[in-house]
């Protein structure tokens with residue numbers, strides 16, 4: 182199945198990109214990745230894409246005089262590849278409102294917390310400092326404000342006695358790798374509607390519900 186055409190933007194190791202690559206490799210998955218773009222040369226995720234036969238591009242932000250020029254290059258590459266949905270997966274550049282508006286409702290991000298708490302960096306350190314019993318991850322449509330936008334899917338992850346940032350990040354990352362492919366699938370199946378800045382998922386019951394439970398496989 183060809184399905185929805187994805188572009189994935191990365192800056193680093195690309196484990197979420199890998200989760201999407203693995204999902205897209207399944208015959209019944211309704212999306213495929215047409216292009217992976219990194220703003221960092223040699224990012225680990227580029228090798229993952231190449232290994233899967235996915236076209237890649239490196240667009241280093243430092244080579245552009247303005248953010249707008251950098252983003253125009255990204256948009257041009259995405260358009261050339263026929264991208265219909267842009268997935269941010271550890272892409273470490275803030276995007277201008279112009280870019281976000283260009284891709285409005287066709288641009289999603291994964292963040293390692295249960296938004297709207299712990300926006301920005303160091304979400305796991307802050308969760309540990311607060312002593313919360315649960316944290317998690319969120320896939321959301323991107324809006325100009327950082328880590329804000331209609332929530333497609335979330336997964337709750339327990340914080341365990343003795344956790345440090347690394348153990349917690351590892352547990353959350355495993356949930357991210359389930360959550361991102363789920364969110365993309367729901368969108369690709371045309372079941373996601375944004376109503377008043379909230380997401381409504383058609384037929385979101387049974388194993389396909391948009392909220393994952395940490396006790397389920």
Ligand code: GRF
Pocket residue numbers: 191193194195196197198226270271272291292293354357
């Ligand atoms: C993930 O934790 C993601 O939620 C955050 O950046 C990290 C990227 O990891 N936005 P990876 O590059 O996908 O392994």
